[in-house]
Amino acid sequence: MKSSKPALYTSLSPALLHLYDVSSSIVVIIDVLRATSTIATVLFNGAKHIIPVDSVAECIRIGKQIEGITAGERDGQIAPGLVYGNSPFEYPKEFITGKTLVLTTTNGTKLLHMALERGAKGIITGSFPNISAVCDYLVAKNMPVILGCAAWKDRVNIEDTLFAGAVINRLKDHFDINCDSSKLAETLYNDAAPDLYEFMEQKYASHFQRLSNYGLQNDIRYCLTPDSANVLCVYEGGKLIKG
Amino acid sequence: MKSSKPALYTSLSPALLHLYDVSSSIVVIIDVLRATSTIATVLFNGAKHIIPVDSVAECIRIGKQIEGITAGERDGQIAPGLVYGNSPFEYPKEFITGKTLVLTTTNGTKLLHMALERGAKGIITGSFPNISAVCDYLVAKNMPVILGCAAWKDRVNIEDTLFAGAVINRLKDHFDINCDSSKLAETLYNDAAPDLYEFMEQKYASHFQRLSNYGLQNDIRYCLTPDSANVLCVYEGGKLIKG
Numbered sequence: 175m176k177s178s179k180p181a182l183y184t185s186l187s188p189a190l191l192h193l194y195d196v197s198s199s200i201v202v203i204i205d206v207l208r209a210t211s212t213i214a215t216v217l218f219n220g221a222k223h224i225i226p227v228d229s230v231a232e233c234i235r236i237g238k239q240i241e242g243i244t245a246g247e248r249d250g251q252i253a254p255g256l257v258y259g260n261s262p263f264e265y266p267k268e269f270i271t272g273k274t275l276v277l278t279t280t281n282g283t284k285l286l287h288m289a290l291e292r293g294a295k296g297i298i299t300g301s302f303p304n305i306s307a308v309c310d311y312l313v314a315k316n317m318p319v320i321l322g323c324a325a326w327k328d329r330v331n332i333e334d335t336l337f338a339g340a341v342i343n344r345l346k347d348h349f350d351i352n353c354d355s356s357k358l359a360e361t362l363y364n365d366a367a368p369d370l371y372e373f374m375e376q377k378y379a380s381h382f383q384r385l386s387n388y389g390l391q392n393d394i395r396y397c398l399t400p401d402s403a404n405v406l407c408v409y410e411g412g413k414l415i416k417g
Numbered sequence: 418m419k420s421s422k423p424a425l426y427t428s429l430s431p432a433l434l435h436l437y438d439v440s441s442s443i444v445v446i447i448d449v450l451r452a453t454s455t456i457a458t459v460l461f462n463g464a465k466h467i468i469p470v471d472s473v474a475e476c477i478r479i480g481k482q483i484e485g486i487t488a489g490e491r492d493g494q495i496a497p498g499l500v501y502g503n504s505p506f507e508y509p510k511e512f513i514t515g516k517t518l519v520l521t522t523t524n525g526t527k528l529l530h531m532a533l534e535r536g537a538k539g540i541i542t543g544s545f546p547n548i549s550a551v552c553d554y555l556v557a558k559n560m561p562v563i564l565g566c567a568a569w570k571d572r573v574n575i576e577d578t579l580f581a582g583a584v585i586n587r588l589k590d591h592f593d594i595n596c597d598s599s600k601l602a603e604t605l606y607n608d609a610a611p612d613l614y615e616f617m618e619q620k621y622a623s624h625f626q627r628l629s630n631y632g633l634q635n636d637i638r639y640c641l642t643p644d645s646a647n648v649l650c651v652y653e654g655g656k657l658i659k660g
Contacts (some may be wrong), residue, residue, distance in 0.1 A: 186573055189432050190456055193571055328436055332597045354575045357620045360607055377600045410579055 180318045182349035184338045184356040187325040188285045188347040194320050196292035202290065202308060202341070203409075205282030205324035206333040206338060207381050208247075208260045210407075213277070214304035215262035217416045220271035224414040226283040230255055234279045234411040241268075246278035252277065257287035261393050262303070262403070280325035286409065289322060296407035298417070302370075302398050311417065316341045319349065321356070332362070332379040333398075336370065338398075339363025352401045369396040405410040426505025426569040427574075427581045427590035427599040430568040431528045435629075437563050439535035444542040445551060446532065446586070446652075448525030448567035449572070449576040450624050451490075451503045454640040457547035458505035460659045461646035464512035467657040469526040473498055476521045486513075491519035491626045496521065499504045504636050505646070532565060539660070540652035544582060544601040545641050546636075554586045554660065562592065564599070575605070577614065583643075584587065590627070593643035613641040 183199075184397035185191045204210060213224055227233050228244065230253045237244035245258035260279055276282065282299075289297050295317065300308040312319055321341060323334035339359035342351065352358070366373035371394065374382045385394055396402060406417030426442075428434045447453060449532035458468055470476050471474030473489065473496045480487035488501035495502035504520055520526065525542075532540050537559065543551040555562055564584060584601035585594065596601070609616035614637065617625045628637055639645060 187433060189436075190571065190573070192431060193432075253608060315635065326597075328433065328600065329596075330433070330598045334602060335597075335601060352623060353572075354569075354578075354620075354623050355573045357600070357622070358573065358575060358578060361605055361608055361620070362601055365608065377597075377604070379600065380597050383595075406569075 177241050179348060179350040180316060180337055180344070181264050182319045182321070182345065182356060183353045184321045184323070184359050186323050186330045186335060186355050187328050188288055188329040189264060191285070191288055191292070195212055195318070196289055196294050196320060197332045198295060199318040199320045200296040200298065200312065200315060200401040201289040201320045201322050202298055203282060203286045203322055203324060204300050204334045204337050205285070206337050207281065207385060208262065208393055208397050209279040209282030209324065210299040211301040211303050212262045212265065213299050213414055214301050214403040216270055216275055217407050217414065218405040219265055219267045222274050224277050225274060225412065226276045226414060227278050227380055230278055233276050235252060237276045240274060242274035242276045244276050244296070248280055250388060262396055262415055263278055267336055281283050281326060285322055285324045298409040299414065300337060300341065302400050303342070303403040304405055304407065305340060305385055305400050306308065306352055309341060309405050309406050314354055326381055329335060330382055332374065332377055336363050336366055345409045374398070419612060422593040423559060424586070425556045425562045425594050425599060426566070426596045427564040427566070429566050429573045429578060429598050430571050431531055432571040434528070434531055434535070434565060438564060439532060439537050439562070440653060441538060441543065442561040442563045443536040443539040443555065443558060444532040444563045444565050445518060445541055445552050446525060446565050446567060447543050447577045447580050448522065448528070449544055449580050449640055450523040450628060451505065451636055451640050452525030452540040452567065454544040454546050455503055455508065456542050456650050456657055457503045457514055457646040457648055458507045458516055460657065461648040462472050462508055462510045463598050465515055465517050467520050468655065469529055470519060470521050471526055471530055473521055476519050480519045480645065483517060485517040485519045487519050491523055493631060500545045504633070505639055506636065509511070509537070524569060525533060527567055528567045541640050541649040542657065543580060543584065545643050546639070546646040547648055547650065548583060548643050556591050569624055574624055575617065575620055577622060578602045579606050579609055614638055623631050
């Protein structure tokens with residue numbers, strides 16, 4: 175019996191994205207700590223739009239050209255030459271409303287451009303702060319979905335896998351999920367669901383360590399909090415905009 | 418404080434192997450359903466050795482040359498042109514003792530040759546049937562380890578991840594594990610440990626489906642049974658031998 179539901183797959187690393195049929199799917203870019211959580215926050219707080227770019231040099235160039243705010247990190251810290259970083263707390267309403275952010279991050283923007291090059295039917299970004307907006311959108315579109323984890327330099331990470339699992343946990347009745355990575359992600363999420371922060375701490379997840387060493391525990395807590403910036407973030411015409 | 422224990426990493430797919438320092442590590446090739454389970458069984462039952470080859474054509478050529486038994490599968494069934502398949506039950510003592518098997522499989526032999534090309538310090542094969550031999554060996558060697566999941570055509574699968582998790586569960590006090598994939602694998606294993614078969618059935622793992630559709634439930638049960646063919650399988654000089 176063939177299912178009439180659209181398919182959902184999880185790509186646990188950018189190095190696995192080519193295994194999936196990107197060109198017929200909506201790709202959800204997942205970079206929980208912290209790129210896609212910050213993107214949701216920036217748009218939720220009223221930014222005009224965000225221009226995601228691959229390199230620090232391009233970020234500086236475009237930032238100058240459009241008088242935008244240059245922001246981004248490499249290895250968890252503000253990249254040299256940029257003015258702002260990758261923390262959601264750097265972008266309160268009173269600062270960011272009406273402005274344009276030019277953003278480059280270690281993993282998230284790279285994956286977004288991979289999905290674009292592979293001809294994704296649609297690209298949105300996903301994070302716990304905007305999980306409900308993501309799920310509502312995917313159900314309404316009723317199209318094949320790839321949950322694309324940005325991972326850490328291609329290495330699978332716990333937090334992006336957890337978010338994929340959280341989405342699957344909510345959407346599994348709406349999609350045909352014949353994908354071991356998705357089942358693995360959901361199993362992980364079910365284990366972690368009672369307290370995501372405690373789970374990350376107890377597992378001593380690698381990027382949890384990295385950010386904790388910079389004293390960024392509050393960033394981590396925020397990035398694991400559902401619907402704290404519940405807005406749809408859609409990539410259209412080179413920009414991330416509020417959907 | 419730097420740990421004096423050797424590092425352990427898990428590569429969830431051959432497409433991720435390049436991320437790890439293969440050339441300083443022992444690589445454990447994991448292809449639970451069914452290549453590495455069958456390898457353990459064949460050596461446990463007294464075969465002289467196994468020659469793993471990449472292609473069906475090479476399997477036939479070498480099989481003729483050395484008067485070996487040609488065996489292998491593609492997509493879960495005996496490959497056309499070969500005489501035997503990839504089921505552990507095809508190789509009882511009375512048949513296989515003293516013989517040489519020439520073996521090609523969809524995923525396992527490919528990963529083994531990748532580890533070889535990347536200059537692994539040592540290569541062994543791992544499966545539930547020989548899990549204790551694998552763990553004892555890794556502890557005794559006290560060297561960096563990569564648990565290499567053969568996966569399914571580069572897609573992460575549940576059963577190889579489960580085996581990696583089972584090894585980590587036993588060895589975590591002996592190794593320095595700063596690797597989210599390893600933590601993910603162990604979490605999955607802890608969930609599944611009470612009944613591995615039931616877990617695979619309940620999750621409806623993709624290769625579980627494939628083999629079940631061929632009526633191979635007994636193969637699956639056997640391949641998930643610890644220490645049913647508890648022998649160390651070492652790759653040396655182009656051959657898998659009893660260690």
